Structures are given as structure tokens and as C-alpha cells.
Amino acid sequence: MASKREAVKQKKKERIIEAAVKVFAQKGFYTANVKDVAQAAGVADGTIYLYFKNKDDLLISLFEHKMKNILLRFEEALKDISDPLDQLKTFIHVYFELIENDTELSGVFQVELRQSSKFLKDYHNQQFSNYLNMIARILDEGKKINFFRPEMDTNIAKIFIFGAIDEVARQWILGRDAKYSIKEAAEQSCDNIVKGLLAF
Amino acid sequence: MASKREAVKQKKKERIIEAAVKVFAQKGFYTANVKDVAQAAGVADGTIYLYFKNKDDLLISLFEHKMKNILLRFEEALKDISDPLDQLKTFIHVYFELIENDTELSGVFQVELRQSSKFLKDYHNQQFSNYLNMIARILDEGKKINFFRPEMDTNIAKIFIFGAIDEVARQWILGRDAKYSIKEAAEQSCDNIVKGLLAF
Amino acid sequence: MASKREAVKQKKKERIIEAAVKVFAQKGFYTANVKDVAQAAGVADGTIYLYFKNKDDLLISLFEHKMKNILLRFEEALKDISDPLDQLKTFIHVYFELIENDTELSGVFQVELRQSSKFLKDYHNQQFSNYLNMIARILDEGKKINFFRPEMDTNIAKIFIFGAIDEVARQWILGRDAKYSIKEAAEQSCDNIVKGLLAF
Amino acid sequence: MASKREAVKQKKKERIIEAAVKVFAQKGFYTANVKDVAQAAGVADGTIYLYFKNKDDLLISLFEHKMKNILLRFEEALKDISDPLDQLKTFIHVYFELIENDTELSGVFQVELRQSSKFLKDYHNQQFSNYLNMIARILDEGKKINFFRPEMDTNIAKIFIFGAIDEVARQWILGRDAKYSIKEAAEQSCDNIVKGLLAF
DNA sequence: AATGAATGAGATTTCATTCAT
DNA sequence: CATGAATGAAATCTCATTCAT
Numbered sequence: 010m011a012s013k014r015e016a017v018k019q020k021k022k023e024r025i026i027e028a029a030v031k032v033f034a035q036k037g038f039y040t041a042n043v044k045d046v047a048q049a050a051g052v053a054d055g056t057i058y059l060y061f062k063n064k065d066d067l068l069i070s071l072f073e074h075k076m077k078n079i080l081l082r083f084e085e086a087l088k089d090i091s092d093p094l095d096q097l098k099t100f101i102h103v104y105f106e107l108i109e110n111d112t113e114l115s116g117v118f119q120v121e122l123r124q125s126s127k128f129l130k131d132y133h134n135q136q137f138s139n140y141l142n143m144i145a146r147i148l149d150e151g152k153k154i155n156f157f158r159p160e161m162d163t164n165i166a167k168i169f170i171f172g173a174i175d176e177v178a179r180q181w182i183l184g185r186d187a188k189y190s191i192k193e194a195a196e197q198s199c200d201n202i203v204k205g206l207l208a209f
Numbered sequence: 210m211a212s213k214r215e216a217v218k219q220k221k222k223e224r225i226i227e228a229a230v231k232v233f234a235q236k237g238f239y240t241a242n243v244k245d246v247a248q249a250a251g252v253a254d255g256t257i258y259l260y261f262k263n264k265d266d267l268l269i270s271l272f273e274h275k276m277k278n279i280l281l282r283f284e285e286a287l288k289d290i291s292d293p294l295d296q297l298k299t300f301i302h303v304y305f306e307l308i309e310n311d312t313e314l315s316g317v318f319q320v321e322l323r324q325s326s327k328f329l330k331d332y333h334n335q336q337f338s339n340y341l342n343m344i345a346r347i348l349d350e351g352k353k354i355n356f357f358r359p360e361m362d363t364n365i366a367k368i369f370i371f372g373a374i375d376e377v378a379r380q381w382i383l384g385r386d387a388k389y390s391i392k393e394a395a396e397q398s399c400d401n402i403v404k405g406l407l408a409f
Numbered sequence: 410m411a412s413k414r415e416a417v418k419q420k421k422k423e424r425i426i427e428a429a430v431k432v433f434a435q436k437g438f439y440t441a442n443v444k445d446v447a448q449a450a451g452v453a454d455g456t457i458y459l460y461f462k463n464k465d466d467l468l469i470s471l472f473e474h475k476m477k478n479i480l481l482r483f484e485e486a487l488k489d490i491s492d493p494l495d496q497l498k499t500f501i502h503v504y505f506e507l508i509e510n511d512t513e514l515s516g517v518f519q520v521e522l523r524q525s526s527k528f529l530k531d532y533h534n535q536q537f538s539n540y541l542n543m544i545a546r547i548l549d550e551g552k553k554i555n556f557f558r559p560e561m562d563t564n565i566a567k568i569f570i571f572g573a574i575d576e577v578a579r580q581w582i583l584g585r586d587a588k589y590s591i592k593e594a595a596e597q598s599c600d601n602i603v604k605g606l607l608a609f
Numbered sequence: 610m611a612s613k614r615e616a617v618k619q620k621k622k623e624r625i626i627e628a629a630v631k632v633f634a635q636k637g638f639y640t641a642n643v644k645d646v647a648q649a650a651g652v653a654d655g656t657i658y659l660y661f662k663n664k665d666d667l668l669i670s671l672f673e674h675k676m677k678n679i680l681l682r683f684e685e686a687l688k689d690i691s692d693p694l695d696q697l698k699t700f701i702h703v704y705f706e707l708i709e710n711d712t713e714l715s716g717v718f719q720v721e722l723r724q725s726s727k728f729l730k731d732y733h734n735q736q737f738s739n740y741l742n743m744i745a746r747i748l749d750e751g752k753k754i755n756f757f758r759p760e761m762d763t764n765i766a767k768i769f770i771f772g773a774i775d776e777v778a779r780q781w782i783l784g785r786d787a788k789y790s791i792k793e794a795a796e797q798s799c800d801n802i803v804k805g806l807l808a809f
Numbered sequence: 810a811a812t813g814a815a816t817g818a819g820a821t822t823t824c825a826t827t828c829a830t
Numbered sequence: 831c832a833t834g835a836a837t838g839a840a841a842t843c844t845c846a847t848t849c850a851t
Contacts (some may be wrong), residue, residue, distance in 0.1 A: 021835090039239035043821065053837045058822065097406075148406070157406045165389055165397040166406070168380045169373045176372020177365060189365055197365040205405025206297075206348070206357045206366070221810095243846060253812040255848075264846065439639035443825060453833040455827075464825065497806075548806070557806045565777060565789055565797040566806070572776020573769045580768050589765055597765040605805025606697075606748070606757045606766070621814090643842065653816045658843065 022060045025050045026071050034116035038068055075114055076136040079107060083143060093151035098199050100147065101174055105195040108178045115182055141167050174198050222260045225250045229271050234316020238268055269334075275317045276336030282307065283343055293351035298399050300347065301374055305395040308378045315378055341367045374398050422460045425450045429471050434513045438468055469534075475514070476536030482507065483543055493551035498599050500547065501574055505595040508578045515578055541567045574598050622660045625650045626671050634716035638668055675714060676736040679707060683743060693751035698799050700747065701774055705795040708778045719779045741767050774798050 028050035032041045043064055047054045061067040086103045090096045108115045144167040151157035177194050189197075228250035232241045243264055247254045261267040286303045290296050308315050344367040351357035377394050389397075428450035432441045443464055447454045461467040486503045490496050508515050544567040551557035577594050589597075628650035632641045643664055647654045661667040686703045690696050708715045744767040751757035777794050789797075 042819090054821090055823075055838065056836055059835070064821070151406065155408055158400070158404065158408045161400070161406060162389065162393065162397050165377060165394060166401060168377050169398060169401050172376020172379075173369045173373035175376065177368050179372075180368050189362065193362065194365060197362045198369060200358070200361065201366060201369050201402075201405070203405050203407055204358065205401070205403050205407075206351065206361065207403055207405075208355055208358045242844090247813095254846090255813065256811055258847070259810070442823090447834095454825090455834065456832055458826070459831070551806065555808055558800070558804065558808050561800065561806060562789065562793065562797045565794060566801060568777050568780050569773045569798060569801050572779075573773035576772020576775065577765060577768050579772075589762065593762065594765060597762050598769060600758070600761070601766060601769050601805070602801075603805050603807055604758065605801070605803050605807075606751065606761060607803055607805075608755055608758045642840090654842090655817065655844075656815055659814070664842070 021050075021052070021056075023074075025052065025057060025060055025067070026074055029067055029071050030075075030114050030117050033068070033071075034113035038117075043067075071117065073136065075118070076140070080136065080139060080143075082107065083140075087143075093147050093154065093156055094203065096147045097144075097151070097202070100144065101199050101202070102195050104174055105178060105191050105198075108182070109191040112182060115178065141171060144170055170202055173202065221250075221252065221256075223274075225252065225257055225260060225267070226271050226274050229267055230275065230317060231313050233268065233271070234313045243267075272317065272334050273336055275314070276334065276340060279307065279314070279317075280336065280339055280343070283340075287343075293347050293354065293356055294403065296347045297344075297351070297402070300344065301399050301402070302395050304374055305378060305391050305398075308382070309391045312382055315375070315382055318375055341371060344370055370402055373402065421450075421452065421456075423474075425452065425457055425460060425467070426471050426474050429467055430475065431513050433468065433471070434515070443467075472534050473536055476534065476540060479507065479514070480536065480539055480543070483540075487543075493547050493554065493556055494603065496547045497544075497551070497602070500544065501599050501602070502595050504574055505578060505591050505598075508582070509591045512582055515575070515582055541571060544570055570602055573602065621652070621656075623674075625652065625657060625660055625667070626674055629667055629671050630675075630714050630717055633668070633671075634713035638717075643667075671717065673736060675718075676740070680736065680739060680743075682707065683740075687743075693747050693754065693756055694803065696747045697744075697751070697802070700744065701799050701802070702795050704774055705778060705791050705798075708782070709791040712782060715778065715782055719775065719782060741771060744770055770802055773802065 025046065029046045032045045032049050035041075036045065043057055044054055046067070047057055050057075057067065061070055083100065083103055086099055087096050090099055145163050148157060148161070148163040148166055152159060152161065152163065177198055181189065181191060181194055225246065229246045232245045232249050235241075236245065243257055244254055246267070247257055250257075257267065261270055283300065283303060286299055287296050290299055345363045348357060348361070348363040348366055352359060352361065352363065377398055381389065381391060381394055425446065429446045432445045432449050435441075436445065443457055444454055446467070447457055450457075457467065461470055483500065483503060486499055487496055490499055545563045548557060548561070548563040548566055552559055552561065552563065577598055581589065581591060581594055625646065629646045632645045632649050635641075636645065643657055644654055646667070647657055650657075657667065661670055683700065683703055686699055687696055690699055745763050748757060748761070748763040748766055752759060752761065752763065777798055781789065781791060781794055
């Protein structure tokens with residue numbers, strides 16, 4: 010009985026999160042009202058505050074909740090791959106797939122989360138670190154077997170790689186200068202990372 | 210006389226823009242108040258409205274203005290270099306120098322890309338396009354002389370490169386996971402872009 | 410059966426009233442939430458509305474109920490005393506004893522008199538009148554037998570006495586300027602009332 | 610110029626305070642809206658927040674502001690009186706005069722200030738202490754010249770006296786059980802305090 | 810041109826009350 | 831009877847913008 014109620018409660022919380030993703034993606038975090046989210050979720054304004062401390066908390070919770078799933082998705086995809094190069098390629102492809110399959114969520118992650126000092130500065134994000142460190146681990150292994158350049162700094166490279174694919178993805182979402190498909194984006198990004206620019 | 214007055218006027222406008230860069234970079238566009246900008250600029254709230262139509266206009270003007278300067282700086286640095294590879298390396302080093310000398314500058318890119326929601330979604334910043342296209346031009350030339358991989362998509366690569374160095378710079382500013390110097394950042398970034406990860 | 414259920418019902422109602430006295434005394438009527446009272450009473454929010462029409466009604470019921478008990482306690486203490494002076498002294502000592510044994514009780518008077526605004530301005534608490542009139546009756550008897558000053562207005566004096574001992578008690582509870590024991594408070598108050606300030 | 614502007618500013622602040630006194634007296638602090646006060650003061654809602662941090666601050670400022678004047682009034686009245694008994698009598702008469710001449714203010718002091726734990730508990734009020742100590746000083750002098758009972762505790766008596774006259778005044782304002790004039794109230798209170806109840 | 814006090818629309822948040830379970 | 835999740839009206843407060851000086 011209690012578990013059922015718990016389940017119902019969880020369902021409503023998720024409904025609100027889904028609504029928030031949609032609304033924040035469309036209007037932006039600051040431009041969107043709590044009322045908008047409530048309406049989209051089909052609940053009363055006050056109900057939001059039964060599940061989240063305030064509007065900021067809604068954004069943070071949204072992030073935590075979704076990020077957990079994303080990390081799982083990565084781990085799932087990588088767990089049977091041993092070659093670091095394959096791992097890296099898979100990582101990148103999964104990344105762009107995630108973006109493609111949930112554009113709205115991506116919009117929130119890519120655009121909205123960034124604009125709040127809460128996330129970029131104050132709120133030291135464990136999940137984000139986890140994410141970066143997934144890349145670092147792959148790079149370290151690649152160096153160990155002499156596949157990757159030994160003088161390459163994995164600490165810088167993990168950020169480099171994240172920044173690169175993140176931006177390619179963002180511009181695809183914003184649809185500005187980006188007149189390319191996700192597939193192209195993934196493959197080109199792979200090549201750029203692995204081979205670099207040089208032709209030789 | 211009129212030109213002098215014009216100059217004074219221009220000076221105040223710039224003072225406001227500098228203040229806005231600082232304040233928006235620090236607090237974010239929505240979290241920052243017009244009052245904050247006014248205070249930082251040492252003018253009255255109302256004065257801002259003599260130079261800018263509204264808060265949004267201030268943000269847009271800020272981009273245009275700053276980007277123009279940044280572009281000039283790049284052009285200056287690149288004008289005597291003919292080799293595309295040298296151009297690219299110079300571009301990257303100049304970029305990190307700019308960031309190092311004006312930390313808040315990176316906020317301009319930040320803001321440009323991340324405050325996008327609502328009104329910026331449509332607003333297409335020509336200057337930012339110009340910036341990206343500077344990279345593209347270098348890449349195209351490199352391809353033409355068979356220095357860069359022929360199958361590399363310059364349109365994606367320009368974004369890829371911008372994203373990569375921008376993120377490495379940003380993490381350096383935030384000082385979080387980034388325990389590296391600007392010099393290292395620039396060199397590692399160069400190598401990553403040019404050589405890629407592979408050791409061979 | 411019905412009577413037992415009645416008793417149980419009564420018990421819960423009292424539990425809510427006790428909780429309300431505590432909570433209102435501590436946080437003030439307007440600052441306290443119905444939820445607070447419910448929690449303190451160990452019932453659900455909605456349960457309160459099975460016993461009281463609304464929050465206002467809870468406050469009013471609280472007075473009536475508590476005052477009835479207080480009056481009973483006084484009547485019990487006074488019933489075998491005939492001398493008005495002894496009656497008055499006893500009244501005062503009982504008052505301070507009541508306060509000492511049930512600190513929150515003073516909140517009842519507090520609330521009664523100070524939360525008056527709006528709805529309580531009209532609401533005339535009969536029990537409180539009864540309480541004041543107990544004092545008046547003692548004073549009248551004292552005048553009748555020429556013990557108390559004939560020109561003394563019992564109507565004013567009853568309020569005077571109530572106000573004096575109530576404030577001394579309240580400051581004792583707050584423990585601010587009041588660095589005295591309840592016993593001292595009672596005795597000093599007695600003397601002040603009976604003898605006045607003059608030394609002769 | 611600056612002083613004139615300062616004066617205008619001060620005037621508006623006072624206008625808001627006057628309005629707040631009126632509104633709070635009539636509707637009670639919690640029942641009254643900031644909007645009500647703004648309307649009564651003839652300013653916009655937001656204007657209130659230019660002069661006061663928040664609604665609570667308005668109440669506190671009101672208290673501080675008015676209390677200062679009241680204390681001055683007392684000092685003025687007492688400064689040429691040397692006899693402690695006369696001082697005490699004057700004090701009491703001035704007190705009731707103040708109440709009579711500004712009923713609304715009294716309402717706020719008497720009823721509204723009391724109901725907020727902010728004032729009774731958290732906010733240790735210097736002005737209120739000053740006020741109580743005025744009484745204490747008179748009492749001490751009266752004891753020194755053997756006019757007042759030597760065993761009388763001035764620390765308790767000051768609270769006793771304050772409570773007594775405060776309550777007599779409050780009931781006059783509430784107009785409940787108090788069917789007496791302010792003049793009677795003052796004289797009866799004086800006699801009660803000075804002579805006590807006994808006839809002798 | 811510059812100021813900054815004033816405005817008031819609008820956003821977030823609270824909480825008494827209801828009602829399906 | 832009891833519950834407590836849900837409601838939504840209403841209150842406080844913020845802040846971009848205006849305008850008299």
C-alpha cells in the first residue's frame with residue numbers, strides 16, 4: 010500500500026520533471042514561469058512545491074534525475090568494449106544519439122543549465138565530474154597501451170573532448186550555423202578527435 | 210565640438226558595456242539587475258536607457274561591440290601569416306591570451322551561447338558567425354594545400370575547435386577540474402587539434 | 410458505546426487544543442500554521458477540520474475551553490475562604506502557580522488580548538469576562554466591609570490587577586528583564602496591590 | 610539641495626509610517642496588506658520597499674520612530690519635577706494622555722506589537738527597556754528618601770506598574786469591559802499604585 | 810544629458826481548506 | 831472517522847522602465 014502510494018507520488022514528480030524539461034527547453038529557465046510548468050504537468054502551481062523546494066531546486070533535481078540515466082546509458086554501452094579507441098568512438102556516438110533522441114532535454118542541459126551561476130559556479134556538480142572522468146579513464150587506458158600520444162594531458166583532453174562534442178551538439182540543437190546531421194556530427198567529431206586535422 | 214561630445218558619449222557607452230560584461234559574466238544575464246550594471250559603470254540606472262533601448266538591447270549591443278574588437282585582434286595577429294597551420298596555432302594562442310588578459314571576456318561567449326533562450330534564439334549574431342568563419346577559412350586553406358584531411362568537414366570542425374578551446378578556457382577560469390596553466394592549455398589544445406589522439 | 414466514542418472524540422479535540430495553545434503561544438496565531446498544530450497534536454491536517462470550523466474557530470474554542478478550566482481552578486481555591494483580603498492573596502498566588510506549572514497558559518491570555526485584531530475585535534470572550542469579574546467580586550466585598558478604599562473603582566481595579574500580575578508573569582516567562590522567582594513575583598505583587606508603594 | 614531632497618525623502622517615509630499606523634491599527638498587522646498601507650500613503654506598493662526592507666521592518670521602524678518621540682515626551686514632562694511621587698503621578702497621567710491623543714498609534718503598540726514573537730521574544734527592544742527603566746529610576750528615588758516601601762523590589766514593581774496601566778489603557782482602547790474615561794483611568798491607576806487597596 | 814525616486818506589473822511562494830481514498 | 835495530497839487564491843516582494851527635476 011505504502012509502496013503503491015510511493016509509486017504514485019514518484020510518478021507525479023516525474024510528470025513535473027518531464028513538463029519542466031519541455032517548458033524550460035522552449036522558453037528558457039528564467040523566462041518560463043512555475044505556472045507554465047504546472048500547467049504543462051497538469052497540476053496546480055502549489056503542487057510543484059510539494060515535490061521541489063523552489064524553482065531552482067526543480068532545475069537541479071531535473072538535472073540530477075536525468076544525468077543519472079544518462080550515465081547509466083553510457084556505462085551500459087561501454088561495458089563490453091575493451092579497446093580504448095572503440096570505447097571513445099562509442100562514447101561519442103552514444104552522446105550524439107542521446108542528443109538526437111531527446112532534443113528538449115538536451116536543450117535544457119546545453120543551454121539552460123549553463124546560464125545559471127548556480128550550476129556553473131556555486132553548484133559543484135558531482136555528476137558532471139563523473140561524466141568527465143569517464144572520458145579521462147578511456148584516455149588513460151589508451152595511453153597505457155601506447156595507442157594515444159604519451160605527452161597528451163588527459164586532464165586537459167577530457168575537457169577538450171567534452172567541449173568539442175558539446176558545442177557541435179549545441180549548435181545542432183540551436184540550428185544556427187550547424188547545417189549538418191547528427192550522424193555526420195558524430196563521425197566528423199570522432200575523426201577530429203582521433204586523427205586530428207593533419208592529412209599525412 | 211560635436212565630435213568631442215560624440216567621443217565623450219561613446220566613452221560612457223563603452224563604460225556601460227564594460228560594466229555589463231563584468232556583471233553579466235559574474236551573475237548571469239537574468240540574475241543581474243540593470244541597477245548592478247549601472248553601479249558598476251558608475252552611472253545612474255536611467256542613464257543606461259539613454260544608450261540602450263532596454264536590457265535585452267544592452268546584451269545584444271555588448272556582443273556586437275566586443276566581438277568586433279576580438280575579431281580585429283585576431284585579424285591583426287593573423288595578417289602576416291600565410292601557412293594555415295601556423296595560422297591555426299596562432300589563432301589558438303591568441304585566443305588563450307585574450308582569455309588570460311581579460312577573464313571576463315570568456316563571459317561574452319558564454320552569454321552569447323547560453324543565454325540564448327527566448328530572445329536570443331532568433332537573434333543571429335553576425336560577429337559570432339564571422340568569428341567561426343575565421344576558423345573555417347583557415348581550415349579551408351589547409352585543405353586546399355592538402356595539409357588537412359580532405360574528408361574533414363570545415364563547417365563542423367570550426368564549431369568543434371571553438372567548443373574545445375572555449376571549454377578548456379572556461380574550466381581554467383572556473384579553476385575547478387582544471388589544474389593547468391594557460392600555456393599548457395594552449396599547447397595541449399594545439400596538439401589535440403592538429404595531431405589528434407593517436408600516437409603512431 | 411456512544412458515550413465511549415464521545416469520550417475518544419473529546420480526547421482528540423482536547424489534544425488538538427493543547428497543541429494549539431503550545432503552538433500559538435510559541436509562534437503567534439498568524440505565524441503558526443494549521444500544519445504545525447496538526448503535527449504537534451499528532452493528527453493529520455484535515456482532522457482539525459473535523460473538530461473546528463476553521464483556524465479562527467480553533468482559536469476561539471481554545472479560549473473558551475482553557476478559560477473554563479482556569480475558572481474552575483480559581484473557584485476551587487477560593488470556595489472556602491471568606492476574607493476578601495485572603496481571597497485576593499490566594500487569587501494572586503494561584504495565578505502565579507498556574508503560570509509556573511503551565512508556562513504556555515500565559516499564552517492563552519496573550520492570545521486572547523493581543524491577537525484581537527480583525528475577527529477578535531468583535532468576539533467577546535465571556536469566560537474572560539467571568540475571570541475579570543471574579544476579581545471584581547472580591548474587590549466589591551472588600552469595599553463592602555470597609556477593608557478596601559471606598560473610592561476605588563472596582564471596574565478599573567480588576568483590569569489593573571489583571572494587567573499587573575499578567576505582565577509580571579509574562580516577563581518571568583520571557584526571562585528578560587525579569588530576574589526574579591515566581592514566589593517573589595507573587596509576594597511582591599500582593600504587597601504592591603494591597604499596600605501600594607507608600608511607606609508611611 | 611541634498612538636504613532638501615533628504616527632507617522630502619524623510620517626509621515620504623513618515624507618510625508611510627503614518628499610513629501604516631492607521632492601517633495596522635484598523636486591520637491588524639497580519640490582516641493588513643502592504644497594498645493597503647501603500648494605498649493609504651498614496652504611493653505605489655514598490656515604494657514601500659524603497660524605505661523599508663520588508664513588512665516586518667516597517668512595523669519595527671514604526672515602533673522605533675514613535676517610541677523615540679514618546680520617550681522625549683516623558684522626559685520633557687518629568688524634567689522639572691523633583692518629588693518622586695509627583696514624578697510617578699505625572700508619568701501615569703502623561704501615559705494616558707498619549708493614549709487618548711493618538712488612539713491608533715496606541716492600538717498598534719498595545720495590540721499589534723504584542724502579537725508578533727518578533728517583538729516579544731527575538732527582538733530585544735532597547736526602547737522598551739529605556740521605558741521600563743524610567744519607571745525604575747523614579748521608584749528608586751522614592752525608596753531613597755523613604756517615601757516608598759523599602760522592601761519593594763523596583764525591578765518587579767516597574768513591570769507591575771507598566772503592566773497595570775498598559776492593560777487599563779488597552780481595555781479602554783478595545784472598549785470591551787472598560788466603561789471608564791481616560792481621566793478616571795489615570796486617577797484610579799495612580800491611587801492604586803500609590804495607596805494600594807487598603808482603606809485604613 | 811543625467812539622475813534616481815517612483816512605479817506597478819508580474820513572479821514566486823505559502824497555506825488554509827477540501828475531498829477522494 | 832482519519833488522512834494528507836492537492837488546490838489555487840492571495841500575499842510579499844523584485845526590478846525593468848519611466849519621467850520630473
